[in-house]
Amino acid sequence: MQKAFLVDGSLCLGCNTCAMACKNQYHQDKGILWRKVREIGAEEYHNDNNNILPTLVSYQKAPKAQMPMERFYFSLACNHCENPACVAVCPVGAHTKDPETGICKHDQTICIGCGGCVKACPFGASKFNEKMNQAEKCSMCWERQADGKTTACVQSCPVGAIAIIDLHDPKYKEYANAAPIGIDYAINAETKPSTRFIHPTMPKEVYRLPKG
Amino acid sequence: MSYSKENVESIVNNGISRRSFLKGLAASGVLSSFPGGILQANEDLNTKIPYLGEKSYQTFRNACPRNCYDTCSIKTYVKDGVMQFIEGAQESTYTRGGCCVKGNSYVKRVYSARRLKYPMMQVGGKGSGNWKRISWDNAIDIIAKKLLEMKKEDGTLLGAALTKYSGNFGITHYGIEGMFNSIGYTTRLAGTPCWPAGIDAQNLDMGDMWCNDPEEMKDSKFIILWGVNPAANSIHSMKYIYEAKKKGAKVVVIDPVFTEAASKASQYIQIKAGTDGLLALGMAKIIIEAGLHDQKWLDANSKGYKEYKAYLDKEIKLENVSKITGIPLAMIKELALSFAKAKPATIWMGYGMQRHTNGGSMIRAIDAFVAVSGNIGKYAGGARYGHLSTWGFNYAALSMPKPEGSVGYTGPEGAKGDVAQGKDAKSNYTDRFLNINKTARELLNAKEPKVRLLWVACKNVFAQDFDRNQLIRAFQQLDLVVVADQFFNETAKWADIVLPVATQFEEYDVNVSYWHYWLTLNEQAIKPLFEVKSDLEIAAMLSKRMNQLQSGSCTFPQSVDTKAMMAKEFNPGIYEQFGIKSWEELKNGPVKAKAVIPYADGKFKTPSGKFEFYSDKALELFGSALPAYLEVRKPYDKFRMTSPHSRWSLHSQFQNLEWMEDVHPEPYVYINPDDAEAKMVKEGDTVAVFNKQGLLRLKAKLTDNVQAGTLLMYEQWYNNNIYNVNELVDDTSSDMGAFKTGAPGVALHDTFVNFRKL
Numbered sequence: 001m002q003k004a005f006l007v008d009g010s011l012c013l014g015c016n017t018c019a020m021a022c023k024n025q026y027h028q029d030k031g032i033l034w035r036k037v038r039e040i041g042a043e044e045y046h047n048d049n050n051n052i053l054p055t056l057v058s059y060q061k062a063p064k065a066q067m068p069m070e071r072f073y074f075s076l077a078c079n080h081c082e083n084p085a086c087v088a089v090c091p092v093g094a095h096t097k098d099p100e101t102g103i104c105k106h107d108q109t110i111c112i113g114c115g116g117c118v119k120a121c122p123f124g125a126s127k128f129n130e131k132m133n134q135a136e137k138c139s140m141c142w143e144r145q146a147d148g149k150t151t152a153c154v155q156s157c158p159v160g161a162i163a164i165i166d167l168h169d170p171k172y173k174e175y176a177n178a179a180p181i182g183i184d185y186a187i188n189a190e191t192k193p194s195t196r197f198i199h200p201t202m203p204k205e206v207y208r209l210p211k212g
Numbered sequence: 213m214s215y216s217k218e219n220v221e222s223i224v225n226n227g228i229s230r231r232s233f234l235k236g237l238a239a240s241g242v243l244s245s246f247p248g249g250i251l252q253a254n255e256d257l258n259t260k261i262p263y264l265g266e267k268s269y270q271t272f273r274n275a276c277p278r279n280c281y282d283t284c285s286i287k288t289y290v291k292d293g294v295m296q297f298i299e300g301a302q303e304s305t306y307t308r309g310g311c312c313v314k315g316n317s318y319v320k321r322v323y324s325a326r327r328l329k330y331p332m333m334q335v336g337g338k339g340s341g342n343w344k345r346i347s348w349d350n351a352i353d354i355i356a357k358k359l360l361e362m363k364k365e366d367g368t369l370l371g372a373a374l375t376k377y378s379g380n381f382g383i384t385h386y387g388i389e390g391m392f393n394s395i396g397y398t399t400r401l402a403g404t405p406c407w408p409a410g411i412d413a414q415n416l417d418m419g420d421m422w423c424n425d426p427e428e429m430k431d432s433k434f435i436i437l438w439g440v441n442p443a444a445n446s447i448h449s450m451k452y453i454y455e456a457k458k459k460g461a462k463v464v465v466i467d468p469v470f471t472e473a474a475s476k477a478s479q480y481i482q483i484k485a486g487t488d489g490l491l492a493l494g495m496a497k498i499i500i501e502a503g504l505h506d507q508k509w510l511d512a513n514s515k516g517y518k519e520y521k522a523y524l525d526k527e528i529k530l531e532n533v534s535k536i537t538g539i540p541l542a543m544i545k546e547l548a549l550s551f552a553k554a555k556p557a558t559i560w561m562g563y564g565m566q567r568h569t570n571g572g573s574m575i576r577a578i579d580a581f582v583a584v585s586g587n588i589g590k591y592a593g594g595a596r597y598g599h600l601s602t603w604g605f606n607y608a609a610l611s612m613p614k615p616e617g618s619v620g621y622t623g624p625e626g627a628k629g630d631v632a633q634g635k636d637a638k639s640n641y642t643d644r645f646l647n648i649n650k651t652a653r654e655l656l657n658a659k660e661p662k663v664r665l666l667w668v669a670c671k672n673v674f675a676q677d678f679d680r681n682q683l684i685r686a687f688q689q690l691d692l693v694v695v696a697d698q699f700f701n702e703t704a705k706w707a708d709i710v711l712p713v714a715t716q717f718e719e720y721d722v723n724v725s726y727w728h729y730w731l732t733l734n735e736q737a738i739k740p741l742f743e744v745k746s747d748l749e750i751a752a753m754l755s756k757r758m759n760q761l762q763s764g765s766c767t768f769p770q771s772v773d774t775k776a777m778m779a780k781e782f783n784p785g786i787y788e789q790f791g792i793k794s795w796e797e798l799k800n801g802p803v804k805a806k807a808v809i810p811y812a813d814g815k816f817k818t819p820s821g822k823f824e825f826y827s828d829k830a831l832e833l834f835g836s837a838l839p840a841y842l843e844v845r846k847p848y849d850k851f852r853m854t855s856p857h858s859r860w861s862l863h864s865q866f867q868n869l870e871w872m873e874d875v876h877p878e879p880y881v882y883i884n885p886d887d888a889e890a891k892m893v894k895e896g897d898t899v900a901v902f903n904k905q906g907l908l909r910l911k912a913k914l915t916d917n918v919q920a921g922t923l924l925m926y927e928q929w930y931n932n933n934i935y936n937v938n939e940l941v942d943d944t945s946s947d948m949g950a951f952k953t954g955a956p957g958v959a960l961h962d963t964f965v966n967f968r969k970l
């Protein structure tokens with residue numbers, strides 16, 4: 001099993017409820033977001049300012065997106081990679097990959113704050129908290145899931161634009177290699193990120209007033 | 213002006229610093245469960261609060277009391293007396309387990325270092341920035357003495373004014389008006405800046421403002437979102453719209469702006485602002501000519517259809533409709549006919565549309581179109597605007613008698629007021645009502661007696677009211693301005709005394725929505741932090757002091773328990789409507805009112821008992837019996853400015869929070885690329901946007917989400933930015949509002965500006 005986020009850009013309102021629900025649950029410091037709602041066509045994922053050093057992955061160019069400003073989004077957190085760089089690089093085993101669920105967890109009680117994972121993650125998903133001198137990231141609310149709840153972000157999304165799927169379930173095969181449009185998501189990264197996407201489209205009919 | 217930010221902030225932040233607050237918690241053993249990081253004396257709650265399992269928390273029922281369609285039912289998780297996180301209540305199918313981005317910032321709001329913590333007095337005069345911490349006793353003593361002194365000098369308390377609006381819509385918060393009722397006849401800033409023109413329009417047409425349950429929209433076959441943007445402002449409604457769309461319904465957004473909702477619709481139709489009423493009239497004409505109107509329903513349920521039809525026949529030329537609205541005739545026809553053929557079909561009208569000088573007339577025209585199509589009184593149909601049908605509480609906190617011998621207003625306008633102002637039927641006096649939408653002007657002009665004391669509650673006057681320069685003058689001439697709030701906002705800066713107010717998590721209350729049909733209990737989840745007090749407790753303290761100084765001078769209870777006050781709001785009608793026997797049942801979760809389809813029985817509370825295309829009342833009050841086309845305000849500057857609500861704030865709340873700054877740090881002006889090019893403005897440039905009222909400086913974003921000729925800026929209050937879009941708005945009235953709310957609305961969206969690159 002590989003639990004993964006399926007994010008549906010056709011439903012996403014860009015409301016940022018998911019990102020704030022995550023802060024509400026875990027109280028990330030000002031300036032840190034484990035989940036970020038990214039505007040299609042507007043941002044460079046690999047320039048995430050919490051990613052303190054440039055990563056080694058060369059990004060695939062984002063497929064061009066001619067989407068109106070501030071209207072179409074994908075919500076992204078840690079991608080719970082199949083070959084997580086964070087797990088590989090951590091010298092003390094603070095990052096682990098759950099063999100059963102595939103969730104990549106980070107344990108702050110073990111973390112020594114070396115920052116290796118922050119540098120190694122191709123997605124800027126692992127953040128460095130300078131006040132605590134430790135790394136931190138989305139652990140797919142594994143404690144909530146173990147308690148029979150869904151993740152805070154999924155539960156809060158008003159339109160069901162984030163789902164948790166099992167990437168190994170053949171029924172999700174169609175999403176296997178769908179790189180998102182307008183976001184330079186390194187789908188080919190060696191870490192094999194698990195997040196998958198449903199692409200948004202413009203309304204079928206759009207009428208704008210003529211010029212002048 | 214010697215306002216010093218540092219000075220204020222050090223007072224705001226230092227009195228009880230976060231460190232000493234946390235020390236207090238540590239002493240009481242509360243902190244043992246916190247991860248180590250939180251003990252740092254910085255302004256943030258540090259990462260990471262682990263989720264400990266449902267059983268580790270105490271849970272409480274809360275509600276989001278803001279001026280929001282969605283009025284979420286909240287479940288609050290508390291550990292050792294400290295709020296850990298909130299969730300949307302699962303019991304409400306409407307809230308469905310989640311709040312919005314704003315609701316999810318509540319923990320930060322409660323524990324924000326920026327909160328007002330204790331009473332303060334601006335000893336250097338208003339706007340001086342020279343503040344001193346004072347005790348509650350001292351603050352209340354100053355206010356009580358001032359009130360009694362005014363009463364002695366003026367022979368009345370009409371010199372004391374209250375301005376309160378939508379900062380907290382909880383039912384017990386009408387106790388603030390109750391506090392003013394309890395001291396005598398006073399002056400009230402009356403009316404509503406929000407939705408009055410539309411309220412009047414719906415009341416003229418249908419005798420009420422009453423909408424179908426939004427959850428029914430999932431079964432609508434055709435939905436027009438007309439000037440409404442639920443994808444930003446009523447996100448919980450979107451799931452029903454999506455469901456309808458998935459089942460094959462067409463969702464059309466008509467709006468001058470390509471909104472978030474437009475981006476998710478089946479069709480977006482851009483329209484010239486202020487011409488929506490004309491479009492609705494044209495659409496009605498089209499379906500009547502095609503024989504698609506519901507003659508049977510009209511015969512049985514309407515008054516004046518003949519006159520209305522004659523007006524359409526004679527005055528409405530479809531080519532003109534197309535020309536003035538900017539929409540091709542073929543598209544208008546297609547829209548009208550497909551709406552009329554789909555059953556049930558519904559229109560949701562936003563509040564922005566009626567913030568024009570012809571706003572009420574536009575809502576009337578759309579109501580009429582929905583009526584002609586036969587969709588009024590139908591499941592999943594309706595002309596939706598809002599409702600107050602679940603608001604039948606006792607208003608016990610509001611209904612305070614006047615002290616014996618109180619003298620009030622007998623001005624030329626005579627007795628005037630509406631239910632919410634506590635009019636005394638047995639008396640010859642009334643309160644004095646000033647138009648809330650012209651606050652500055654009215655405060656300056658009020659005579660005999662002059663307004664000398666202003667109490668501000670549940671409202672950020674400087675962020676939400678108009679004509680800033682006059683406001684400053686008005687505030688400066690007042691003897692005493694009292695601001696009760698949670699944050700040190702711009703209005704507080706112009707106060708003499710600020711009083712720190714409890715959040716909803718620190719008091720009891722009960723909440724309903726003006727959109728959906730759920731009822732939610734709001735429990736006290738944590739002890740009030742610092743020295744904050746609920747508005748009811750403040751009223752009680754004032755009563756106690758006034759009675760000490762002059763027995764019988766205030767009738768408000770001298771000590772209150774917010775739980776008991778909340779319980780007093782319930783009555784058999786509410787219990788019957790919601791199918792509960794006691795409010796205690798609400799501890800198990802929110803409940804929904806028994807389903808009623810508005811007007812399904814064909815009964816309207818209009819004078820004729822029918823849907824009134826022709827309204828004598830409208831003729832009497834507004835000069836037109838029919839929903840006739842009224843031209844919108846003429847431009848007085850180069851560009852129209854529109855200032856809709858953003859997703860990040862509710863009026864002046866939420867955007868100021870540290871967490872909100874992480875997802876949305878700063879304001880922008882959105883400019884159409886053609887207009888920007890003409891002014892040599894590029895993406896990210898700082899521009900000045902200005903008009904006869906004022907000038908704002910901010911960064912530009914270029915987008916054809918806004919039409920050429922229009923600038924868009926969101927209405928927001930930032931903690932660290934002087935930006936305030938209402939500084940550009942004058943106080944020109946909309947056409948309607950005076951009928952039901954005591955004062956006309958404001959034509960906010962008929963503001964005109966110019967801009968240039970800086």
Ligand code: SF4
Pocket residue numbers: 011012013014015016017018019037073075156157158159160161162
């Ligand atoms: S909560 Fe849902 S709709 Fe809102 S931004 Fe997140 S994914 Fe998108």
Ligand code: SF4
Pocket residue numbers: 078079080081084085086087104120121122123124125126137191193
């Ligand atoms: S996205 Fe980064 S932090 Fe998350 S599992 Fe992959 S490598 Fe690790």
Ligand code: SF4
Pocket residue numbers: 021022025034035077078137138139140141151152153154
């Ligand atoms: S799964 Fe949990 S930790 Fe990860 S982004 Fe969502 S809410 Fe945050």
Ligand code: SF4
Pocket residue numbers: 276277278280281282283284311312313314315316447448862
């Ligand atoms: S602001 Fe509205 S949507 Fe957000 S939590 Fe409050 S009631 Fe819910």
